[in-house]
Amino acid sequence: MSNDGAWIHDVATGPAAKVVEKHREPQELIFYSGWFCPYVQRTWIALEEKGIPYQYKEVNPYKKEKHFLEINPKGLVPAIEYKGKALYESLILCEFLEDAYPSYGPNLLTTDPYAKAYIRIWLDFISKTIVPTNLRLTMAQDPAKQKEYLQEYNEALRTLMGKAKGPYFLGEEFSLVDVAIAPWILRDYVLSENRGYSREGVSPEWKAYCELLEKRPSVANTFSEKKYLQPIYNRYLSDTAQSAGAQALRAGKAIP
Template identity: 35%
Template sequence: MAPNEVDRTIHPHTTGAAADTAAAHQAEKPLKLYAGWFCPFVQRTWITLNEKKIDYQYIEINPYHKDPEFLKLNPRGLVPTLGVPVPAPTTSVNTNGNSNDTDTMNNPTKKDRKLKPIYESIVIAEYLDEHYSDTTAHGPRLLPSGDDSLAAYERARCRLWIDHISSRIVPAFYRFLQHTPEKDDSYTIQDARDELLKQTKVFTQQLLELDAEREELGLAAGPWFLGEQFSLVDITLIPWALRLFLIDHYKPGGVGIPEKGNGGEDEEVWGRWRTWYEKVQERDSVMCTMSERSKYIEVYQRYAEDKTGSQVGQATRGGRSMP
């Protein structure tokens, strides 16, 4: 399915708080974020950059009409793409596997650096967390650090739940939003609602279990997946959590998350979800990357009517995994 008229007429740039953030990052910088303002995968990367106080240049891309220069950098044409200045191949590597080039990647005068692409939002986030690891300059790590077995286990556990979000919650979101019974009667809107709620509850139940683990150790519980530490697990889910209002707007009956006091046997689970979600809306790195709600409603209409030509939309329509 080729990009349609709706795809070609999307609002061209950020609005609201995100517009202010984009405007503050227009100057030429070695590290470049190629972004589509409405894309939740882009927001994962954008949150990471701002959370870690990394200097970058924001470059808006229309994902449906890609500039030839952008396609030279990343022929797959995916956003987000991070343009990374990489040392020339002649740079030597010492016996510890570290580059002997003492220059930093943020030095714009270095002439032997070529812009290279990194794409896939989780890969980008892990790269940024690893490369910008100075906690004094860039804040706490987004994945547990350390060489001991406990740290290795905690990183593995984070990645398991990152996978749950990416392979269970995110596809369920799109399947729900794109539900159009006149085009596909293989599942009902209630089927879609039940699946999204089920997978969200599985994640939230894990938050409760982690809270209990920390309390047994005398540590502070929540609000984040890693307790008091904001993490890549949280970032992985946040863009879709913030877009749940689109399902409320477009689909009869909405998402179906119960109001406080109406959760029945799941009241504790949904109470924990509300605690997490309220903290999400207080996080500066999150809210500064959000555009106006009205613009998301406008651009996601093509998903709600199952008319989008995006790779995500086509994957959902075809029952395939996310691209």
């Protein structure tokens, strides 16, 4: 039960539960997770893509243990402990994994300096444009605002696809850009069922890209059953969610 009255399942389910079971043993890297969180899934996808040994630990978002708050004073997941040292923020963690585990591949950032900078440009676009617009659309109550945000969201996705080489963002190579957007693709059924969004409405290329990403093992296997996400998304759809991101958008601030 959450602190605003909505029940949240306390463990990963479906394919994700099977992955969790494989990562119970202690490792030098401890992954603090919330199974439901798209930001968590970014880091989880990277861990699975690279085959890095890690210990999975689920964090109760409404009853955080003292040790976890010492690791991340923000109280947000994902976070990791690496050789006793703490780090957090999903994309920072993904980049850290490339530096800390260079022999575990593939390299999701590439080794080419230009390509690496290019990836970071589009990671910034996803974080500052696509994700906030997605959340605004989900939370919007006024039909006119829903229509406005849907147009903005579709245009942002078209912009991203306009730079994609296909089949993945960089071409044949799966990269951190794909990792960064994949969790929101898996959850786009929420917008399809409630806000008039469709993959086809963005572009045929976007639809094909989404279908490719959602089938990739590292993406599909770190996702829980949709029915357990419904109580969470009901709060966003009714604009009653009290997450840090929801509160920031209401206050006109950037998502933390």
